[in-house]
Amino acid sequence: MNGTISKQALRRLPFYLEYLKKKQTEGVRNISATTVANDLKLNEVQVRKDLAAVSLTGGKPKTGYVATELIRDLESFLGYDNTKEAVIAGAGKLGQALLAYKEFERYGLDIVAAFDTDESVVDGKRVLPAEKMSDLCSRLKIHIGIICVPPECAQQVCDEMVACGILAIWNFTSVHLSVPSGVLVQYENLAASLAVLSQNLEFEIRDGHIF
């Protein structure tokens, strides 16, 4: 257990966790970094380092890690055992999908409310009028805001969030957001992912693995 971890490594942790849980349901008790690496098609040393960074007990030569312990350590490191509250701005299709996304619960994220111009109900959760966002965030001391509004309003909504105490913003729009220092913006950019995907695809097709 190291405490610090690279950003890239951090992104891999949820993968390990998912994998380990699956293995556990299959009855696996011990698991080595080697096995994880082979199954997930990752470099062995990379996996070993990643796991070493989060595991409290470490692994044992020849046997590897105890699955239950490693899962616990991963969940703890990722903060899945310590629920954080968030709000969503924008209850269009994407906002609704996130609002209804059951997995967030497992990841320690509780979406307490969504806001939009039109009130409605999604999956049993109420969508409140946008004007109420500031008040609710301040009162409940919400620190995470998720932005799913149309690009034109993104910056304005962002400013509102910052004003009422939000410290981290998960931005699902494609626009850049200006925030004061001390506020985090994490971009979830479908266009960027798609770009990587199609570029690689083209590469594969052209450079001849296929055809």
Place this chain on the structure above:
Amino acid sequence: MNGTISKQALRRLPFYLEYLKKKQTEGVRNISATTVANDLKLNEVQVRKDLAAVSLTGGKPKTGYVATELIRDLESFLGYDNTKEAVIAGAGKLGQALLAYKEFERYGLDIVAAFDTDESVVDGKRVLPAEKMSDLCSRLKIHIGIICVPPECAQQVCDEMVACGILAIWNFTSVHLSVPSGVLVQYENLAASLAVLSQNLEFEIRDGHIF
């Protein structure tokens, strides 16, 4: 114009594009890498290199790039002008959101159909029964598959896609997919993004920029 570009840089391109288009609507004709970097809070050299890698004409000292040309080059490089067809497996909330996501059109992605156990209609697009996926993908020579099914079925759906000629898979589930070499999997992992977000948030709170 270089042709090759790093994966990280590729992910930044859609950002530049979005930004440039916004600037253009504001009447900007020429724009420098310096300005882009300042506005997007990126390193100047990085932006300059990224743009140099895609721009055919290059920029001119003192004036920078011609906005229209740079936009065109970015779109061309990203393949937005050359539409690729894709199918979606799984028309739950997320699948529906993607199916209805208008922006994909601008990114050169055309989702021609979605498949699920229950037939339905989403946003004017038909959701077809899952059994028809293989046939349709083969006939239309679809190369991109988007997976939004529950994690338990992900691998099975993936295998089906591979079997009918899909070469690139955009995986919105949290499970690892095994594919033969020559098939690409791009993971879109909300859990991973969330992990990065909350880790950074915790960091900020603890290490005292805030409180």
Place this chain on the structure above:
DNA sequence: GTCAATTCGATAAATTTTTAACGATTTTGC
């Protein structure tokens, strides 16, 4: 018990990505 096989953890090398430094080029103002 000893030996071979496996895995860990650490240190070192290689690669990739980001950032800095600098000369060359073009515009603007005089």
Place this chain on the structure above:
DNA sequence: GCAAAATCGTTAAAAATTTATCGAATTGAC
């Protein structure tokens, strides 16, 4: 025209990330 300011593109350095190497520790077979 000429000097100053701004920007480009290139080359070099720094930082981050990935991959390789190696000795030590543990298990299981003989």
